[in-house]
Amino acid sequence: MSDAPQPLRIGAxxxxxxAHPAAWRVARAEPAxxxxxxxxxxxxxxxxxxxxxxxxxxxxxxxxxxxxxxxxGRLDALLTLTRIAPETxxxxxxxxxxxxxxxxxxxxxxxxxxxxxxxxRAGWRVQVxxxxxxxxxxxxxxxxxxxxxxxxxxAVADVVGRLWDSWEDDAEIRDxxxxxxxxxxxxxYVDFSGPGWSVRGPSITPRPPQGHPLVVVRAxxxxxxxxxxAVADVVxxxxxxxxxxxxxRARIRAxxxxxxxxxxxxxxxxxxxxxxxxxxxxxxxxxxRLDSLAxxxxxEAGLRFTGTPHDLAARILDWTGAVDGFTLYPAxxxxxxxxxxxxxxxxxxxAGALRPGSPTATLRGRFGLPRAGNRYARA
Amino acid sequence: MxxxxxxxxxxxxxxxxxxxxxxxxxxxxxxxxxSSFVHLARTAERGGFDFFFLAEGLRLREHQGRIHDLDxxxxxxxxxxxxxxxxVTRHLGLAGTLSATYNExxxxxxxxxxxxxxxxxxxxxxVVTTSDAFTGENFRRGGYLDHADRYERAAAxxxxxxxxxxxxxxxxxxxxxxxxxFVNEGGVRRFAQTDRFFAVEGESTVxxxxxxxxxxxxxxxSVQGRDFAAANADVIFSRHGGLEQGRDxxxxxxxxxxxxxxxxxxxxxxxxxxxxxxxxxxEAEERARHIRYQQVSGQTAIRSLEQxxxxxxxxxxPDGPLPDVEPDPGNTAISQGRAGRVKDPLAQVRAWRELAExxxxxxxxLVVETTARQTFVGTPDGVAAQLDEHVQTKACDGxxxxxxxTPGGLxxxxxxxxxxxxxRGVLRTEYTGxxxxxxxxxxxxx
Numbered sequence: 001m002s003d004a005p006q007p008l009r010i011g012a013x014x015x016x017x018x019a020h021p022a023a024w025r026v027a028r029a030e031p032a033x034x035x036x037x038x039x040x041x042x043x044x045x046x047x048x049x050x051x052x053x054x055x056x057x058x059x060x061x062x063x064x065x066x067x068x069x070x071x072x073g074r075l076d077a078l079l080t081l082t083r084i085a086p087e088t089x090x091x092x093x094x095x096x097x098x099x100x101x102x103x104x105x106x107x108x109x110x111x112x113x114x115x116x117x118x119x120x121r122a123g124w125r126v127q128v129x130x131x132x133x134x135x136x137x138x139x140x141x142x143x144x145x146x147x148x149x150x151x152x153x154x155a156v157a158d159v160v161g162r163l164w165d166s167w168e169d170d171a172e173i174r175d176x177x178x179x180x181x182x183x184x185x186x187x188x189y190v191d192f193s194g195p196g197w198s199v200r201g202p203s204i205t206p207r208p209p210q211g212h213p214l215v216v217v218r219a220x221x222x223x224x225x226x227x228x229x230a231v232a233d234v235v236x237x238x239x240x241x242x243x244x245x246x247x248x249r250a251r252i253r254a255x256x257x258x259x260x261x262x263x264x265x266x267x268x269x270x271x272x273x274x275x276x277x278x279x280x281x282x283x284x285x286x287x288x289r290l291d292s293l294a295x296x297x298x299x300e301a302g303l304r305f306t307g308t309p310h311d312l313a314a315r316i317l318d319w320t321g322a323v324d325g326f327t328l329y330p331a332x333x334x335x336x337x338x339x340x341x342x343x344x345x346x347x348x349x350x351a352g353a354l355r356p357g358s359p360t361a362t363l364r365g366r367f368g369l370p371r372a373g374n375r376y377a378r379a
Numbered sequence: 380m381x382x383x384x385x386x387x388x389x390x391x392x393x394x395x396x397x398x399x400x401x402x403x404x405x406x407x408x409x410x411x412x413x414s415s416f417v418h419l420a421r422t423a424e425r426g427g428f429d430f431f432f433l434a435e436g437l438r439l440r441e442h443q444g445r446i447h448d449l450d451x452x453x454x455x456x457x458x459x460x461x462x463x464x465x466x467v468t469r470h471l472g473l474a475g476t477l478s479a480t481y482n483e484x485x486x487x488x489x490x491x492x493x494x495x496x497x498x499x500x501x502x503x504x505x506v507v508t509t510s511d512a513f514t515g516e517n518f519r520r521g522g523y524l525d526h527a528d529r530y531e532r533a534a535a536x537x538x539x540x541x542x543x544x545x546x547x548x549x550x551x552x553x554x555x556x557x558x559x560x561f562v563n564e565g566g567v568r569r570f571a572q573t574d575r576f577f578a579v580e581g582e583s584t585v586x587x588x589x590x591x592x593x594x595x596x597x598x599x600x601s602v603q604g605r606d607f608a609a610a611n612a613d614v615i616f617s618r619h620g621g622l623e624q625g626r627d628x629x630x631x632x633x634x635x636x637x638x639x640x641x642x643x644x645x646x647x648x649x650x651x652x653x654x655x656x657x658x659x660x661x662e663a664e665e666r667a668r669h670i671r672y673q674q675v676s677g678q679t680a681i682r683s684l685e686q687x688x689x690x691x692x693x694x695x696x697p698d699g700p701l702p703d704v705e706p707d708p709g710n711t712a713i714s715q716g717r718a719g720r721v722k723d724p725l726a727q728v729r730a731w732r733e734l735a736e737x738x739x740x741x742x743x744x745l746v747v748e749t750t751a752r753q754t755f756v757g758t759p760d761g762v763a764a765q766l767d768e769h770v771q772t773k774a775c776d777g778x779x780x781x782x783x784x785t786p787g788g789l790x791x792x793x794x795x796x797x798x799x800x801x802x803r804g805v806l807r808t809e810y811t812g813x814x815x816x817x818x819x820x821x822x823x824x825x
Binding site for chain 2: 066076117
């Protein structure tokens with residue numbers, strides 16, 4: 001791996017009306033529109049217009065708390081991003097998918113199918129379900145402690161990948177001479193034992209175009225960080241200081257290396273909450289208005305930027321080298337995403353911080369990752 | 380004054396992973412590329428079909444302990460591919476077969492309601508109860524569900540799903556941005572259900588979807604299945620048994636609805652049907668015969684017999700006479716992951732031997748003769764007339780058409796038969812309903 005600076009990888013969260021809790025009160029979309037495909041397709045295309053690398057859509061199997069002022073309700077994130085895949089062409093699609101109450105077999109084929117439908121642009125953010133509410137929705141198992149949930153999540157990510165590999169790329173032979181559609185020597189039982197469950201395999205879904213869609217983990221606890229080091233291609237973090245970010249990235253990459261992985265294949269992206277305007281005073285006025293409608297959490301993690309596109313570009317360039325890129329959380333959608341695309345992207349491009357030329361075909365390619373090899377294929 | 384003719388309901392079944400689907404034909408394309416799904420779905424929509432239909436199989440089929448390799452293998456995730464199709468169609472219903480055994484009500488109800496939002500009201504769910512230990516090896520739940528419990532669990536599952544679908548009121552998000560709260564007061568209700576199968580409680584994350592409840596389909600012809608459908612379903616996906624049998628089934632099922640406080644038109648009966656059309660009746664017959672022999676290769680014929688005999692018959696010549704060995708009725712597990720199982724292998728073998736003897740049939744001829752005959756074979760006009768007769772004389776409300784080729788297997792039907800059905804005034808020329816439920820003429824959910 002050369003020491004030449006890698007291009008920054010930038011994604012955008014396109015949840016609801018925006019990241020600010022009061023976003024729905026000022027956003028262009030009516031509340032009911034937040035539950036339509038058109039809303040998310042428009043946002044993903046906006047990210048695509050700025051040549052961003054991916055969009056994320058969060059998910060949870062519990063309804064958001066009733067604070068009165070904030071958005072409640074959400075659609076299944078994986079289905080939403082699969083729905084908009086045919087309406088986009090280059091942007092990566094990364095839904096959150098939970099592992100605690102779901103079936104690993106279903107998760108594997110669902111993410112594989114997002115990859116098939118999007119022609120190689122799929123990823124998934126691995127997430128656990130920690131709440132009593134989620135547990136009661138299923139009535140199958142009590143709430144478990146975080147360490148157990150993340151141990152299981154890592155096992156789920158492992159078997160999900162094994163199921164992707166359970167079909168070799170050339171398993172389908174359509175050999176009319178012998179009458180065989182598949183070569184059964186190139187289909188594999190995974191025979192995986194997870195904590196309290198097992199999966200026989202093979203998958204019912206042929207290997208996805210990328211081999212392995214991108215695995216994303218938010219390292220927001222010690223346990224999640226361990227799982228990230230074991231399974232994630234992309235690790236999401238929320239440092240606020242440059243020095244802390246550098247140290248965090250080094251720590252995650254070292255842990256990945258100890259887990260027998262190539263640390264150069266693990267990208268660490270910092271959260272970046274953005275609220276933009278033509279001038280700083282207007283930006284702060286917007287911020288004040290939003291905060292007066294619904295106050296953001298007091299201890300909100302991660303970088304928060306309120307100001308002009310020019311100053312944001314400078315801030316991002318300051319952080320080059322500390323992290324591999326950023327996940328944007330636009331305060332209001334599409335406003336702050338559009339302002340980023342129009343005002344910040346050109347400056348980053350001028351500075352040579354973004355990948356030049358047209359984007360590569362797959363999401364793995366955008367992260368400089370080769371197509372994944374298959375653990376079951378004979379050399 | 381004549382009464383208007385009853386409209387024919389049509390669904391397009393994406394070719395499946397059994398030998399009905401011919402992959403050896405040069406026109407056969409990918410069973411997994413999204414473009415194949417797009418082609419079939421758009422063809423169906425061009426033909427005014429009501430919905431697109433996907434079957435389910437959650438484990439690759441096996442024969443004699445090996446993955447069955449003679450038929451198409453591999454399919455996408457049902458819900459995800461239907462979500463993708465919502466982007467490339469506007470009116471076509473999107474029906475997925477989804478197990479009530481290897482899913483949990485909260486998650487599946489949420490996914491279906493999401494699909495309903497994402498398709499502007501076109502989601503449908505074919506409830507199946509398959510629950511063998513073989514498939515269970517891919518799931519947390521594992522194991523086998525007692526046969527008698529399958530429909531009870533499915534009914535409890537559907538009850539729970541409807542509970543979650545009803546948990547948001549239709550006007551929960553009504554009003555603009557200036558309301559005091561995002562969800563109007565009382566907009567979300569808690570739902571709880573405790574029974575033999577589930578102990579679940581809480582709030583759905585999905586606002587009430589455009590159809591209220593996605594259309595519910597039930598597959599299966601058994602008495603238990605009929606009652607389940609009469610109580611729970613909007614559509615019944617049945618086996619085709621010809622005009623007479625169809626009329627009996629139709630009368631029986633529609634007759635059960637009153638017992639559940641429903642009207643006969645609240646449940647549509649749509650049997651699976653295959654078809655071959657050509658310029659003349661003779662050409663169609665010849666083409667149908669050619670397709671049947673594509674569907675039943677010599678190897679496929681031997682494996683079909685092995686499922687009944689329960690033993691290895693690979694030493695037999697498919698073009699020769701039936702095996703002289705006796706079946707092993709105890710060995711029903713020779714083939715795994717298939718729908719349906721032979722109930723009385725000894726009687727089956729006896730009947731087949733008599734038939735083969737009488738008609739001088741080889742093994743392959745026999746399997747072609749007994750398993751592969753298409754439902755409708757003829758000229759476009761002949762096929763249109765047959766379909767229409769079935770619907771007008773109450774043998775069914777329409778059909779789930781099963782093409783034998785991916786993805787072009789519906790092209791001829793839509794190009795040649797659909798215009799004739801439209802001429803007869805029994806098939807829509809444009810969609811008039813806003814949702815699948817409306818296009819099917821079904822009442823709003825109770």
